[in-house]
Amino acid sequence: MNETIHGMPPTLHDVAREAGVSLATASRSLNGSTRKVNETYRARVLEAAERLGYVANLSAQSIAKGTSSTLALIVSDIADPYFSSIASGVVRDAEQLGLVSTIGITQRDAKRELDIVRTLRGQRPRVVIVAGSRFVDAELDEQLTRELEAIRNLGGRVVMVSQRSLPFDTVQIDNHGGARDLALALVERGYRSFAALTGVSSLMTARDRLAGFRAGLAEHGLELAEERVFESDFTRDGGYDAGGRMLERGIDDIDCVFAVNDVMAVGAMSRLREEGVDVPGRLAIAGFDDIATARDVTPALTTVRLPLEQVGAAAIELATAETDGHAIVTISGEVVVRESTPQRG
Amino acid sequence: MNETIHGMPPTLHDVAREAGVSLATASRSLNGSTRKVNETYRARVLEAAERLGYVANLSAQSIAKGTSSTLALIVSDIADPYFSSIASGVVRDAEQLGLVSTIGITQRDAKRELDIVRTLRGQRPRVVIVAGSRFVDAELDEQLTRELEAIRNLGGRVVMVSQRSLPFDTVQIDNHGGARDLALALVERGYRSFAALTGVSSLMTARDRLAGFRAGLAEHGLELAEERVFESDFTRDGGYDAGGRMLERGIDDIDCVFAVNDVMAVGAMSRLREEGVDVPGRLAIAGFDDIATARDVTPALTTVRLPLEQVGAAAIELATAETDGHAIVTISGEVVVRESTPQRG
DNA sequence: CTATGCTGGGCAAGCGTTTTCCGGCGACAG
DNA sequence: CTGTCGCCGGAAAACGCTTGCCCAGCATAG
Missing domain, CATH: 1.10.260.40 (lambda repressor-like DNA-binding domains)
Structure with missing residues (x-):
């Protein structure tokens, strides 16, 4: 050697x-x-x-063969446990297939996402997995679609994660159904008046989860008034912030808070604790995703478990399968009840 | 278009x-x-x-120019907040420099790490950042060094993170000093008899932190007996496990536990809670790294804050600087005292 | 008016592979 | 003993780009 x-x-x-x-x-x-x-x-x-x-030399091979061995993964924020879990699954399986994983970070900026995809073209990637939570913006969506189609024309496979509305293979996460189930479980445990902490409304995932939650409540004739929905960033600090705004408004008429994802829930819990609100004694709380931390906070967080690494695996599987480019694999969550939402007297 | x-x-x-x-x-x-x-x-x-x-076409450019625009980042586990924070910093700065980031995951397996580096050669990366915690194993170290040197000979820059003993530019983390400072702070707060939860002893980072902690104790004439050191995986579950073993042994003579990283501390806290041990009332606990979760557990975790994203940035800076290939940048932590270690009567 | 530079376009030779195509050779059938 | 065919090694043409070199055109100086 x-x-x-x-x-x-x-x-x-x-x-x-x-x-x-x-x-x-x-x-x-x-x-x-x-x-x-x-x-x-x-x-x-x-x-x-x-x-x-x-x-x-991989580059030489790529150019000679006319096809690269690169997989490109696009996420919003790799430091967010939701995405890092998905990434973990993707990278592991990609390696197995002899693919080199490259990673792009959008920082939750749709414009940036577009830029990233554009420069991606240069890599002539064999697979592109877009996991960043998409926004509701027809204009940007169309541009993104065009870019992704260009990549597909170059022989690359495109897989979207948790984004149903674009014409590509997608691993869909049943946000609506999971949130609905969660709502049912909470009602069953005796909760009646809810508040919600959510991401900006243009964020697809946030919308779907909130809608699902409302649907669940509706089945019991309950509803979640708009004035009890607090919008902020889709992050821990966003949850912290939204939690604070909820307290300012007053929580006399609230017995349970639904945060549309776990990191927000965790942030909110910290805020509540700081402000001396007893959780779950005074206020119960539930999240969504079941990130690792959910078990470790006090009280342990009730949430909807998503098999995140499996999501990554499913994306790769779709990418290597024979599809028409419009296949949809749906991954469902499962409600996990923990101490943050005890049975209510 | x-x-x-x-x-x-x-x-x-x-x-x-x-x-x-x-x-x-x-x-x-x-x-x-x-x-x-x-x-x-x-x-x-x-x-x-x-x-x-x-x-x-990036590949074509690489081969024509004889130099690629790839940065390769190697981590142990991207789902671990320690690494995902570093990765976050690295990828962001790399992008700024027009470098495409690829990522390799060793799964804490030195053999795998070697494999990854070997296949990396094929990419002819311009920068390689090795952030996986290294092991103490002369044999593997030598092979790894050879591979990395080969990459360097190909014109790639190699930067190690938190690994002083290999002949490359390195971003060193002052594990020893940070742990020492932590020990001092804990003694100052009135703790006298300690236990430690640590990773396998072949893991450099774990060793250094433990040694530093002992050094701090020694300054006060205290020591940490071997029988109070519980070894397990360097992960959340490892902490959970080690915490359990500690309880089996009995904690009558212990008033504070030092976990060599936050994820282990968090795991241990969960175990202690499950077993009904009052934290921090009966037992205080401290960690290392200051991952995001540290603020959000209850009680909030005393730890040593490491500016993790900055570590990534420093690595890139080293990679782009003119050095002799043996430059060392040291990043120091700072003790952050929180509720998990209250002042002791 | 010629010598000298400088500017900037284009030709073509790479870069490290893969792959097509050619041709030589042995096997086997007639 | 000749004709076919399959097998497999090697020469060379790609692949998409960069860059060294040549040279035409023009400006400037002597």
């Missing part, structure tokens, strides 16, 4: 020369080409490659 | 033809080459590129 003395990495050329065969034979020996090569030669090549520490 | 009708993406060739100039002129117009090109031509080329929806 001694490298060539001078700076340059060994090329296939070097290997071929070292093994005393042609470039073609060397190439055919080193990757499972369709053509067979004599075992003697093959061994000589492998041995030479090993000795020189040869590793094929 | 209408693509060519047939499947193939437009190439520079197409743009040149469309603009009625040579390949060379087209190339020079589209990237800031050293050579100037007449404004008339330049405009024509840009316009043609726009019209065709041309985006340069």
